[in-house]
Amino acid sequence: xxxxxxxxxxxxxKKKVKILFQSPKGMHDILPNNQxxxxxxxxxxxxxxxxxxxxxxxxxxxxxKAIFERxxxxxxxxxxxxxxxxxxxGDDQLVLRPEGTAPIMRAYLQHSLGHLSxxxxxxxxxxxxxxxxxxxGRFRQHYQIGFEIIGTNDxxxxxxxxxxxxxxxxxxxxxxMNIQINSIGCNICRQKYKRRxxxxxxxxxxxxxxxxxxxxxxxxxxxxxxxxxxxEIFKKxxxxxxxxxxxxxxxxxxxxxxxxxxxxxxYVLNFHLVRGLDYYNRTVFELFSDEFDFALGGGGRYDYxxxxxxxxxxxxxxxxxxxxxxxxxxxxxxxxxxxIKKPKVFLIQLGNQAKKKSIKILKELYNAGIKxxxxxxxxxxxxxxxxxxxxxxxxxxxxxxxxxxxxxxxxRDMETGAQENxxxxxxxxxxxxxA
Ligand code: HAM
Numbered sequence: 001x002x003x004x005x006x007x008x009x010x011x012x013x014k015k016k017v018k019i020l021f022q023s024p025k026g027m028h029d030i031l032p033n034n035q036x037x038x039x040x041x042x043x044x045x046x047x048x049x050x051x052x053x054x055x056x057x058x059x060x061x062x063x064x065k066a067i068f069e070r071x072x073x074x075x076x077x078x079x080x081x082x083x084x085x086x087x088x089x090g091d092d093q094l095v096l097r098p099e100g101t102a103p104i105m106r107a108y109l110q111h112s113l114g115h116l117s118x119x120x121x122x123x124x125x126x127x128x129x130x131x132x133x134x135x136x137g138r139f140r141q142h143y144q145i146g147f148e149i150i151g152t153n154d155x156x157x158x159x160x161x162x163x164x165x166x167x168x169x170x171x172x173x174x175x176x177m178n179i180q181i182n183s184i185g186c187n188i189c190r191q192k193y194k195r196r197x198x199x200x201x202x203x204x205x206x207x208x209x210x211x212x213x214x215x216x217x218x219x220x221x222x223x224x225x226x227x228x229x230x231x232e233i234f235k236k237x238x239x240x241x242x243x244x245x246x247x248x249x250x251x252x253x254x255x256x257x258x259x260x261x262x263x264x265x266x267y268v269l270n271f272h273l274v275r276g277l278d279y280y281n282r283t284v285f286e287l288f289s290d291e292f293d294f295a296l297g298g299g300g301r302y303d304y305x306x307x308x309x310x311x312x313x314x315x316x317x318x319x320x321x322x323x324x325x326x327x328x329x330x331x332x333x334x335x336x337x338x339x340i341k342k343p344k345v346f347l348i349q350l351g352n353q354a355k356k357k358s359i360k361i362l363k364e365l366y367n368a369g370i371k372x373x374x375x376x377x378x379x380x381x382x383x384x385x386x387x388x389x390x391x392x393x394x395x396x397x398x399x400x401x402x403x404x405x406x407x408x409x410x411x412r413d414m415e416t417g418a419q420e421n422x423x424x425x426x427x428x429x430x431x432x433x434x435a
Contacts, residue, residue, distance in 0.1 A: 026140030036337025073278025146320030
């Protein structure tokens, strides 16, 4: 059969295969070629967590809906429009978690983690779900890696979490970053500020976008991060929250900035940064890279979150990063993911007896920790050697009928093509010698 005939035939077969199912909209498979980036980010996250003494925590992907209604806020986009809700058979209202901080506080309260030495530093990694209109950098399922410091209101920890966030990006070789920071005050000074903001916008309502008109009654602070051109015009003369902080919020923010200066971190004061989750107070911040419009990470202080979930007052601060966005920037900047080691050995078997014996050899190679690959479903030497070459293995081990009878195996150096016949019980030592 000619090659061109085979090609035509396989093209026909490909055409005929109708794809019945696709991943849900805005949710992506992370295929093997993208895994090195994800692995690298997780590895760097674990390294940073270890150096700064954070312990790992995993929380369920499903949580009670009420957690996010209380913590993230009933009026926020996340709760109003973006939650994937489901019901358990017992009628529990559950949602796929849209973020990781509220579930961690829930776990902290549920397991009385306040009994451990404080502040408690926790880190996590996993999928989050938000029903968004999918676009570049915005998905319905995305992965986050995050760090939380729970049980302290000391501003030095706000600075430490920002320092850690910059270390994390630098360790990923994302060097040109931009830290934007603001303070949104406490429940007392923020209320006063909201009143001033409402007074400022009172006679401009009709010129605002529909979303901002709604925000005026539910969360006027969010008007400040509206990107609509018309709304932008009014922002520049709007009252600034930093001018309206109470003395203790002012002192807190000044201390955070002093600590950041002490750590030689450059930041930009962004008076319009308010963040889209209600649990924040005082310090809020976001991290950007020059090459990408979206924030790579964001966080802040959330001293009221515990109380919002029915607990005592437990101050805390944290940050999290979107892994897909980090991957995107790594690709733009030609930063590599982890290097996957090539196999050391490719095992070739010829004939039934050799195929049978190869399972035992594979077991021995595994026990010796030698990275091996093979094409056990192929028969021909030529085909198997071709795959070995493609896999980049250093050595091929060739087991034919004769070798099975002699208790030997052929060791072929894939670079030079030199071959040697070796006693089967010596092969592991021989490979190790050539490492
Ligand atoms: P967030 O800003 O909503 O904060 O999300 C954190 C990061 O997750 C964002 O900076 C972004 O990189 C990524 N991200 C968010 N939504 C999407 C999406 N739809 N598609 C792709 N990436 C996305 C939080 O979630 C807080 N829990 C952060 C925090 C931790 N605050 C205190 N501790």
